Amino acid sequence: MRSYLLHRLWQSAVTLVLATIVVFLGVRALPGDPALAFAGEERDPASLAAIRERLGLNDSLVVQYGKFVLGALRGDLGTSTRTGIPVSTMIGTGLPVTIELSLLALLVAIVLGVTTGVVAAVRRGRPAEWFANALALLGLSVPNFWLGLIAILYLAVGLGLFPASGFVPFGEDPVANLHHLVLPALVLGTGIAAIVMRQTRSAMLESLGADYIRTARAKGASPRAVIGRHALRNSLVVVVTVVGLQLGILISGAVVTERIFGLPGFGKMTIDAVFQRDYPVIQGVVLVTAAAYILINFLVDVAYSLIDPRIRVAGGQS
């Protein structure tokens, strides 16, 4: 187990280093002169040169990369060319909002997806399965933004159950914070819930047909233990994989959802930065996203090895 985790940790570190290189070169490869963007209205060559010097653009790429990495390690990702606020400060305010939204959406996706998936598998061929399947189809085919708009229209504006937009930090007022995030989390979570449901259903059908289920029944285990303990535990490997694979959707979905509900998160920051060609912010945002992705993948692998003992051994031997 430990050697497996060390192995995965090492892999993650290498991936992270590669990610910093890609981010660094990617931003340099963008069309347009950062100095020009930074200078704004100022076009006089002398001040442009001064800006280049100040931004370190005259150094060789290697030196620039070294400075970028050292800065990033100290938490210094430069300053926004638009607002002059340090990028790390901007990320520090935006990221928690996105993380909270994503976690809540994931919670919605897992609770909704796993329960309907299990029900669909256990009640195979009965009305409950039809209902669960219809729900999944709906979740898959309805786009996020449309669901968001409908939710705002009916649940927020129409019935006034939830605020239509805005955000209150958790530290200020936890209840209001959650109240503001219920709709966005539901909207973002349902699409993923549908995918989780379908995978859970097929994994459960497979597990329920397995020999160890017959063994469990032959022991005198209750249906609840047979389904919830023996079959579900084996299906969780699939669920974790699916959730891991959906993280991309979660991140891009968060961007759209934040936009719709006016949440001051990472997504909104990213869109603004791209529209304003705010290179340091783009660079910081991409780097943090990549790091988050790598971290989450690592956590998914840890979850795997906790669920399925066979993976621990396989990893330990490699």
Place this chain on the structure above:
Amino acid sequence: MTAQGEPVLTVRDLRVTFRTDDGPVSAVDSVSFDVRPGEVLAVVGESGCGKSVTAMSIAGLLPPSATVTGSVRLRDQELVGAPEPTLRRVRGAEVAYVFQEPMTSLNPVFTVGSQITETLRIHQKLSRKQALARAVELLALVGIPSPASRVGAYPHQFSGGMRQRVMIAMALACDPAVLVADEPTTALDVTVQAAVLDLLRDLGTRLGTAIVLITHDLGVVADIADRVLVMYAGRVVETGPTQELFDAPRHHYTLGLLGAVPTAGRRAAGGRLQEIPGLVPVLHEQPDACTFAERCPAADEQCRAGAPALEPRDTDPTTHRAACWHPADALLTKGR
């Protein structure tokens, strides 16, 4: 013989029909047998004869598409038609199972210890600690080396034979009255088959467990069974004490299985069933005829016109009975 006293399990006129998309399938038809404490009853027959269906119907483990009639009595308790909660109390505690595939019959994500303690804790009021201690004892009982450390291992960390020992430990956890072993050694290496069978036989005798052993392997039958039940197309075609049945098989199907004239203890070619031309039919309805007639060398009009009853030889009635209009021993006598 090690069998003593009254039967613990009495099966009478058991019939199982499956509802399928192609209409009903009759899998088991009027099967009757008894098993006594400490006795090993072998159920033999080709693939599809209804051996597993018979086994699963004992503790009501068949899928909902099965209709079971007749009687399965565990001492004084009727199990056919008993409610689920009653059956759940019987399963694992009084009637335990060992299945063919030790690779897949254990749950890969739980330690063997937790799978054994699960059985214990379903049926007995034991603390986690007591159950674990008992699990270690059970692993020792079935011959797993250093059981105290192996109790925390996962199934994939055991060899096939060791896994089957774990399955046996799990089955014996609550000291069941009846152990149903459905081809327990078929998936194992030949070298470990004997060891696992000896273990079963030995534990059955020592603990007084009645064993219903389902097998393809006539060598196994000769070695450890007290009595044999030969099944064909859902019916019992011959039954009797092992020695007698091997010495003087009466049904032509049994004869075919044994291949020529066998002697008890001598394994038919490689211990495997002999090939009999033809296949076991899948029956939608049990015909009023001998189901083996199509493949039987001695079949005539009588065989196709009525189903023979399972009867002892008229000259000396014993527990050895066959369902055949033209029993092989009668032919032999005539021929001499």
